Amino acid sequence: MPHRILLVAGFFPPYSPLGAVRAPMLVRWWRDQGHDVRVIALENPAIAGQLDHCLAPEAVRYIPFGQASPPLVQTVGSVKKLLVKRESRSNPYLASLQTLYRQIAHFPDRYHSWIKPAVAQAVAMAEEWQPDLIYSTAPPHSGHVVACQIARRLNRPWLAELRDLWAGNPYNDGHPLFDPIQRRHAWGTLAQAAGHVALTRGAASRVSRALRRPVTLSYNGFGADDFDTLDTVSAHDPDRLTIVHAGIIYAGQREPTVLLAALAKLDASVRARIRVVFFHDEESAVVSGAAHFGVADCIELRQPVPRRDILKLEREADVLLLCRWNDPAEDSIIPGKVFEYIGARRPILTIGSDTGEAADIVRAGPFGVVMTHPDDIARQLVEWLAQKDAHGGRLPDLPEGPTHAYLRETQFQQVDAAIAEILR
Numbered sequence: 001m002p003h004r005i006l007l008v009a010g011f012f013p014p015y016s017p018l019g020a021v022r023a024p025m026l027v028r029w030w031r032d033q034g035h036d037v038r039v040i041a042l043e044n045p046a047i048a049g050q051l052d053h054c055l056a057p058e059a060v061r062y063i064p065f066g067q068a069s070p071p072l073v074q075t076v077g078s079v080k081k082l083l084v085k086r087e088s089r090s091n092p093y094l095a096s097l098q099t100l101y102r103q104i105a106h107f108p109d110r111y112h113s114w115i116k117p118a119v120a121q122a123v124a125m126a127e128e129w130q131p132d133l134i135y136s137t138a139p140p141h142s143g144h145v146v147a148c149q150i151a152r153r154l155n156r157p158w159l160a161e162l163r164d165l166w167a168g169n170p171y172n173d174g175h176p177l178f179d180p181i182q183r184r185h186a187w188g189t190l191a192q193a194a195g196h197v198a199l200t201r202g203a204a205s206r207v208s209r210a211l212r213r214p215v216t217l218s219y220n221g222f223g224a225d226d227f228d229t230l231d232t233v234s235a236h237d238p239d240r241l242t243i244v245h246a247g248i249i250y251a252g253q254r255e256p257t258v259l260l261a262a263l264a265k266l267d268a269s270v271r272a273r274i275r276v277v278f279f280h281d282e283e284s285a286v287v288s289g290a291a292h293f294g295v296a297d298c299i300e301l302r303q304p305v306p307r308r309d310i311l312k313l314e315r316e317a318d319v320l321l322l323c324r325w326n327d328p329a330e331d332s333i334i335p336g337k338v339f340e341y342i343g344a345r346r347p348i349l350t351i352g353s354d355t356g357e358a359a360d361i362v363r364a365g366p367f368g369v370v371m372t373h374p375d376d377i378a379r380q381l382v383e384w385l386a387q388k389d390a391h392g393g394r395l396p397d398l399p400e401g402p403t404h405a406y407l408r409e410t411q412f413q414q415v416d417a418a419i420a421e422i423l424r
Helices: 021-034 078-083 092-105 110-127 142-155 179-190 201-211 255-265 281-294 305-317 328-334 338-344 359-362 374-390 401-406 408-423
Strands: 004-009 035-045 059-063 133-138 158-162 195-198 242-243 274-278 300-301 319-323 349-350 368-371
Touching: 004 021, 004 142, 004 201, 021 133, 021 255, 021 368, 035 110, 059 110, 133 142, 133 408, 142 158, 142 179, 158 368, 158 408, 179 201, 195 201, 195 408, 201 328, 242 305, 242 374, 255 274, 255 281, 255 349, 255 374, 274 328, 281 300, 300 374, 319 338, 338 359, 338 368, 338 401, 349 374, 359 368, 368 374, 401 408
Parallel strands: 004 035, 004 133, 035 059, 133 158, 158 195, 242 274, 242 319, 274 300, 319 349, 349 368
Antiparallel strands: none
């Protein structure tokens, strides 16, 4: 049965980072199922142009973001701008006060200024179009506040999707004096939703325990048509092993130090046949690390490109790199790129941590290898080079069958079931 669904998304094309693919794909899925979908989203030109959506222009209402925005190179991981811990180079007491001030001034997040106008826009929209359901996807978590208030004003059910945890996120740099307030606000807001969707088992378990109710698990997944026109591609470089990192580098956490150390262990003649491509380098973690290990000649740092170009490069690459944080808190986090990599059917090199959901998925496929020691990685690089030479300059594609479990369409069916349960 078709429904009228109002999506509240802080990041929605064209104003969304390259990694924020789920919202536009969810809208396309709903539209293809016959639902009438409208969207309320942030208008933030600083992060425009890398993604598209399928709706008519009048179906999306953008709320201007009034604060000055950082440049694109810093905003590619705009969710991270709020969440990541940074090592302070200043007086620790001053840094603590700065963190406290930032949390208070930006409560519940730096996009808080859109809450009131977004709610007003939804109420005005409802004069001609009444939603059956409000669905929020976040971060930014101010979107949950928007959806909560809309649901209350329109007396409609609300389903909250947490792409990352709001309270208890391991990347949160919150001040200990303000964290209890933030947690109470987060859980108190989410408790008013009629249902919840989480993107990892760990997050689903955490939300379920906190709210004492079942939570729907729906992985990010990849689209069946993401690589439709890329089935037969040539190697990016038939002579050199090309490793591509298509995600965000988090300095001090998700960074490639162990891979750089492995490259340094190789003979110069072998190292000359390996190229590692990055599209992001927070705080110059890649460049400075490569210089430290003497492997700068292996590294290529490129500017962000549209998603269609990233998908093509992932198919052309020999190996796809996944950097993870060596901390137990990372175990319940699955970067969205994992599923895109799975869809590309190229071997995945997972480094930084050998535990957690992401590592388990890569091993179980098997979709690649999980390694944390430079010696092991160095041996694997040599082995891949030999395989590349033996197969005419390109490593063979991985089997398609195991990827089907992670199709986006399969995962969105879990969301459909949650919506049906709420609206039955």
